[in-house]
Amino acid sequence: MEDVRRFFAQSCDFVLAAAQPEHFGSITVDLPEVAFWGRSNVGKSSLINAITGRKNLARASNTPGRTQQIVFFNMAGRLLFADLPGYGHAKAPKVEVNKWNSFIRYYLKTRLRLRCVILLIDARHGVKANDHEMMTFMDKMAVNYQVVLTKADQVRGSDPAACVAEVEAQLKKHPAARPTVMLTSSEKGLGIDELRAFLVELAAMG
Ligand SMILES: Nc1nc2c(ncn2[C@@H]2O[C@H](COP(=O)(O)OP(=O)(O)OP(=O)(O)O)[C@@H](O)[C@H]2O)c(=O)[nH]1
Ligand SMILES: [Mg+2]
Secondary structure: OHHHHHHHHOOEEEEEEEOOHHHHHHOOOOOOEEEEEEEOOOOHHHHHHHHHOOOOOOOOOOOOOOOOOEEEEEEOOOEEEEEOOOEOOOOOOHHHHHHHHHHHHHHHHHOOOEEEEEEEEEOOOOOOHHHHHHHHHHHHHOOOEEEEEEOHHHOOOOOHHHHHHHHHHHHOOOOOEOOOOEEOEOOOOEOHHHHHHHHHHHHHHO
């Protein structure tokens, strides 16, 4: 655990924000990569901030769909993090949605050192139809993904462990998903060390 803490005590620096495929060409570092993805407002940016221990590294906001770019961060020269735009924003126009879907498809296809997508699911809401859709999308592309439940501190009236078990049961239908689910709260720091340990493991694999 101490090694994990030491890893994340190092610097994490903004690399660039890509708004279109051509921008990937400006990324000069060659590192194993991890992407954070999930519905709009699920807590992607907050989770990146919690993992790296920086309050405002990835902008977190109350405005869904705010992160409209793929934002890259260099973690200690060991891992590249990509904060992906969220999906499922009800107010987004269809042409915009299609544009972002194809940009993300391009991202998933071309980032050769992408080791894992951290797929965030709101612990209060469970797996929605569009989450299943994105999982099926990654299954077809054989993109390895780890499901992380967010906002565990907000779960009321149900047992978070039961929520974990239910989501794990649903993942059996998704071949590219890692079989176990992590429960987190960026607000309370719950599950953050477990996720950090997993990321350090990915970095160690190179
Ligand atoms: N209670 C609680 N709120 C959280 C947690 N994580 C995120 N939030 C809140 O949820 C809202 C959205 O968080 P973001 O981190 O901006 O979500 P995002 O997935 O990056 O959103 P987009 O980039 O817009 O798709 C913010 O108001 C956060 O403060 C958490 O663990 N607990
Ligand atoms: Mg965001």
